[in-house]
């Protein structure tokens with residue numbers, strides 16, 4: 001059983017020699033390292049001896065887990081207070097995570113203002129960089145799709161005005177929905193545009209009309 005230092009001074013030593021001796025706690029007893037007769041097995045008896053709180057005992061220190069080490073950081077008190085306020089528990093692991101990120105290649109810290117601007121611009125919130133990448137990726141896909149649509153529309157318009165060789169615009173009229181269904185059920189399923197193009201080319205090649 002370990003011996004723990006207490007914050008009390010031995011009242012008997014103080015009376016007898018005037019010396020302030022730090023009381024130790026071990027195996028359910030309170031002992032005085034100066035005099036083995038100064039010992040208490042009952043807390044009430046100990047308090048009855050009127051011991052004074054003289055010493056300061058910090059939180060118990062435990063050795064770091066294997067392969068890990070401790071660093072000491074000096075930061076302004078207001079930063080420490082703010083961090084304690086935000087991460088009441090687990091501040092140490094939050095800081096450790098940030099430090100891990102720092103050694104993992106180039107790192108960019110996005111401040112609160114820019115983060116909020118991104119939330120606003122992207123129309124979506126994220127809580128970490130992986131989520132941000134996901135949100136941006138989805139947006140890029142949307143942009144690519146919109147670009148392709150715009151491009152096709154431009155080409156179709158040109159074709160409509162007979163300005164695009166090899167390209168025509170076909171109004172399927174009442175056949176539009178059935179054609180879409182057939183394209184979807186074809187093997188392999190195809191977008192309607194590709195399906196119609198393929199069928200038309202085949203029909204023309206085979207002189208169906």
Ligand SMILES: [Zn+2]
Pocket residue numbers: 010011012013014021032033034035038
């Ligand atoms: Zn003593």
